[in-house]
Amino acid sequence: MSNINFIQKSDLFSYTATRCLRNEYFHNDCHICIDLCPKGAFHIVRNKLTLFENECVGCAGCIGSCPTEAFEIESFDPNGFAASYQHQNESTISCKTSTPCLGIFDVEHYTVMALRGEKSVVCDLSHCEGCVLNENGKLGESIREKIDATNRFLEMIQTPQRIETIDVKVEENDRRALFRKGFEKVKESITEESVAHISMTAAHHKRPDVKMPLKRILLKNSLKEIIPGLETTEFTQSSPLFFNKQIDFQSCTNCGDCTQFCPTDALFTTSDKQGIVFAQGKCIGCGICEDICKPNAISKKEGFSLVSVAFERAEQLVHYEMVTCHECRCPFPYKGGDPICDRCSSYIKEFSNMFTLAKDM
Structure with a gap:
């Protein structure tokens, strides 16, 4: 079966194989969605990520963790929700009232909501412990890690916004019944006329030659608004959001493999094809460039520039x-x-011994 425009669907959930890092580069070992899926719906078949549609329940818990936005759910667009969050009447994000599983959001989404909103972003995590989707604890842990990473970044750039959480435990008698009820709520939201469910992501992916995830574009646009008010935009430490690279001049052979396989064109050649350029704002930290470089000339570098990121x-x-x-x-x-x-x-x-003359031996 061809992987060109290959889309697998399970009810409301869809997976586009051509946007998966494992399909972009044969040796990539990304397995985030496999580890998170509570139903084990993702499998590696011939080194390609494959969705077993009959096992997927469309919970959306894996969507936010995919660095290239290979997953979508028809009834809810996390990019649309994040972009319009400041206009929402309710500041609390909850899987019981306003969204599917909070795993649908990534660090970029949480950061966008925090930077664009004047009110605190509150995430209701009180249901995670008793949720049937979180029986092994991985999904809940992933959500908390992304919120913690967001707060670390916000603290690093010295903005007052933070992501707050509600952690009060609640008693739930029938967890599976609650899950079914929550899933039906997601289905019903298709008919709701709400800016939160405008599929910005689907429209973005229809554009030709789009390689940059929309969540990254939204984040960069949000940073443009706040940069003038920041005390510093240059940072020497690493960030959970942005990545930096360096190339050793003596080791690099200028073969071009790193630029050819970069999924977001963060690495690209100069116009004369004699140099390599790096754009921090486009890098998603997949590590393909480092892995594919035969002389190991590419490596990570500490620090990042918000100006370079936001304005590409x-x-x-x-x-x-x-x-x-x-x-x-x-x-x-x-x-x-x-x-x-x-x-x-x-x-x-x-x-050299092959070129030695008999008289010289």
Whole structure:
């Protein structure tokens, strides 16, 4: 079966295989959704992520954890909800009243809601412990980790907003009945006329050659609004949201594999094809570039710039002068010394004995 425009559906839930990192790069080992799914609906078949439709209950708990937005649910759009949160009458986000499982949101969504809203964002997590979807505790733990990461980022950039939680435990007699009731609520929300359910994500994905997740675009737009009021926009520590890269000049061969396989075009070549440029705002931290680099020239770098992230400023990591190798007459990135490419230099060293004349032996 072809993976081109391959979409699997289970009732309201859909999975687009062409947006999955495991399909983007054969050796990628992303398994977040597999670990989170309470029903074990995701499986690896021939090293490709596959949804077993008959096992999926459409709970939406995995949606927020996918870095490339490969999952969607027809009745609720987390990007639409986050973008319109400041206009909501109710500030409390709850799976019992306003949304599906809070696992539908990612750190980007929580950050957008916090930055755009004038009121505190309150997440009702009191139902997580008794929820049938959280029997192994993984889904609830994931939600709390994302909220904690959001608050760490908000504290780092010194904004007053925070994500608050309601953790009071409640008694639930029939957990499975409550889950069925909650799932029916999600189905019914299809007919509701609410800005929270306008499918911004679906419209975004219909645009040609779209590689950037919409949640990342919403976050960058939100940062543009607050940057003028921040005391500092340059940070030396790592962030749960933004990533930085560096390339070792001596190790890099300018082969271009990292730019070819980057799923969001965070790494791209210069116009003369002799250098590599990195855009922090586009990087989702998938690690494909580091894994695919044969000489291990790419590595993580501490620090990030909010201005570079928000306004998509890119940094040139390396640039080479291309010269012609004196042996094979092919162009190669020159790094000093004799104008001989690495391939020829290695060949001469390994097989020098083949060129030794009998009179010299």
